[in-house]
Amino acid sequence: MKRVIVGLSGGVDSSVAAYVLQQQGYEVIGLFMKNWHDDSVTISDECPWLEDSNDAMLVAEKLGIPFQTVDLSEQYKERIVDYMFKEYENGRTPNPDVLCNREIKFDVFMKIALELGADYVATGHYCRKGIINEGENEIYQLLAGADGNKDQSYFLCQLSQNQLAKALFPIGELTKPEVRKIATELDLVTADKKDSQGLCFIGKVRLPEFLQQQLKPKEGVIVEIDRNSELYQNIPTEFDSKLDELEYLTTKKIYAVSHGKIVGKHQGAHYFTKGQRKGLGVGGTIEPLFVIDTDVNENVIYTGQSHAHPGLFKSALFVTNEEEHWIREDMELQPGQTMDFLARIRYRQPLQKATLHKVESGLYVEFEAPQSAITEGQFVAWYLEDELVGSGVIS
RNA sequence: UGGCCCAUGGUGUAAUUGGCAACACGUUGGUUUUUGGUACCGAAGAGUCUAGGUUCGAGCCCUAGUGGGCCAA
Numbered sequence: 474m475k476r477v478i479v480g481l482s483g484g485v486d487s488s489v490a491a492y493v494l495q496q497q498g499y500e501v502i503g504l505f506m507k508n509w510h511d512d513s514v515t516i517s518d519e520c521p522w523l524e525d526s527n528d529a530m531l532v533a534e535k536l537g538i539p540f541q542t543v544d545l546s547e548q549y550k551e552r553i554v555d556y557m558f559k560e561y562e563n564g565r566t567p568n569p570d571v572l573c574n575r576e577i578k579f580d581v582f583m584k585i586a587l588e589l590g591a592d593y594v595a596t597g598h599y600c601r602k603g604i605i606n607e608g609e610n611e612i613y614q615l616l617a618g619a620d621g622n623k624d625q626s627y628f629l630c631q632l633s634q635n636q637l638a639k640a641l642f643p644i645g646e647l648t649k650p651e652v653r654k655i656a657t658e659l660d661l662v663t664a665d666k667k668d669s670q671g672l673c674f675i676g677k678v679r680l681p682e683f684l685q686q687q688l689k690p691k692e693g694v695i696v697e698i699d700r701n702s703e704l705y706q707n708i709p710t711e712f713d714s715k716l717d718e719l720e721y722l723t724t725k726k727i728y729a730v731s732h733g734k735i736v737g738k739h740q741g742a743h744y745f746t747k748g749q750r751k752g753l754g755v756g757g758t759i760e761p762l763f764v765i766d767t768d769v770n771e772n773v774i775y776t777g778q779s780h781a782h783p784g785l786f787k788s789a790l791f792v793t794n795e796e797e798h799w800i801r802e803d804m805e806l807q808p809g810q811t812m813d814f815l816a817r818i819r820y821r822q823p824l825q826k827a828t829l830h831k832v833e834s835g836l837y838v839e840f841e842a843p844q845s846a847i848t849e850g851q852f853v854a855w856y857l858e859d860e861l862v863g864s865g866v867i868s
Numbered sequence: 869u870g871g872c873c874c875a876u877g878g879u880g881u882a883a884u885u886g887g888c889a890a891c892a893c894g895u896u897g898g899u900u901u902u903u904g905g906u907a908c909c910g911a912a913g914a915g916u917c918u919a920g921g922u923u924c925g926a927g928c929c930c931u932a933g934u935g936g937g938c939c940a941a
Contacts (some may be wrong), residue, residue, distance in 0.1 A: 482902095566904050567904075573902090625902075628902070668901080671901090672902080672903065672904095746905060747904095748904090749906085750905080753894080754878085754879095754894065755879080755893080756879040756892085756895085757878090758892080761893065761894085764905090819905075820902085821900095821901065845906085848905080851905090
């Protein structure tokens with residue numbers, strides 16, 4: 474009998490995942506990871522992890538499976554929280570949950586599970602795993618969950634073949650309503666529990682307050698750039714080569730205070746991200762103001778009116794070699810190669826038609842339609858049909 | 869110094885040319901969402917610069933003051 478260790482989070486999804494594994498004939502062990510215990514930055518819910526671990530235990534009891542708890546908060550702090558601060562400090566916007574899966578759940582946690590004699594590690598993610606038999610080898614695929622509304626493959630976009638080899642996603646074929654129904658029929662305590670939101674393990678936090686632990690507030694100006702600014706005029710349409718065009722499309726606009734007018738003040742440019750609307754505190758405009766760029770060196774925030782402001786859109790992005798990742802190693806493009814994919818730059822975004830251009834220095838992702846708020850530090854993930862083929866950090 | 873114009877919620881504007889102040893943005897609460905962000909729904913904010921006056925009744929009219937802008941010299 475194969476042994477599976479399932480990461481019980483204290484939510485419905487992982488509860489049902491454990492049950493499904495049981496039904497499939499695995500020897501199931503539940504393991505709860507505690508990754509955070511500083512509730513000073515969370516919003517409400519005095520001690521969320523305590524309640525979660527208790528729920529996880531009750532579910533394990535109900536299913537009659539062994540249950541243990543591991544404390545990974547030290548590793549979480551080193552690998553996720555520190556990374557977050559570093560990225561924000563550099564004016565980028567990190568995606569801690571993608572990293573959490575790569576570094577914690579499918580690395581630290583997975584190693585612990587394997588040491589405990591597990592053959593597989595399972596989680597309650599809405600995604601599926603496919604296997605292609607290639608002679609003696611198996612190639613693993615990361616596929617979108619059957620529930621198109623909950624598909625969480627994006628958050629697993631940084632997994633490797635080795636990690637995928639040992640992973641199981643028991644609820645990937647189910648929809649959220651089906652999962653809830655099963656939990657209700659089994660009378661699990663988590664059946665009606667609200668879906669988790671916000672930072673995985675930390676929960677909902679007020680980000681500026683959280684960041685202020687390390688990034689000190691610093692007053693700066695907010696500048697509004699007119700949508701008809703000359704910065705957006707005279708767009709070349711002819712290029713000597715495709716590479717020139719891609720380079721042009723991914724070049725960042727260099728804004729200066731003199732390009733617009735000062736409309737307000739902020740307490741730190743690194744607390745803001747591209748595409749952000751709330752929190753600027755600047756009123757009096759006909760249409761809402763969105764952040765189109767932040768300059769953490771000069772500590773200036775550039776904004777523009779309306780979600781259709783030209784400063785918000787770009788039709789291509791670049792990923793450096795170091796930050797390019799292929800789940801399907803066998804499909805990795807070689808310099809000079811080009812291929813059409815479907816891509817998204819944030820969770821739950823409808824897939825967009827895009828073309829990947831591989832060059833010596835990295836990878837260009839060119840979208841058919843211009844995308845709003847392509848943000849440095851976030852992940853772009855590319856798909857073929859419902860298979861996530863690769864991903865990278867936007868630079 | 870003379871002349872002209874303006875003064876409304878946090879911000880920008882509106883109010884059938886006298887009948888108890890509207891809209892947008894912002895703020896805030898919630899919903900959606902295992903990142904940031906977005907989107908959606910709701911709420912709270914002014915009694916109209918100050919002091920007088922006309923009127924049944926004034927943000928809208930009159931007088932003075934205060935503050936700001938413009939032209940002239």
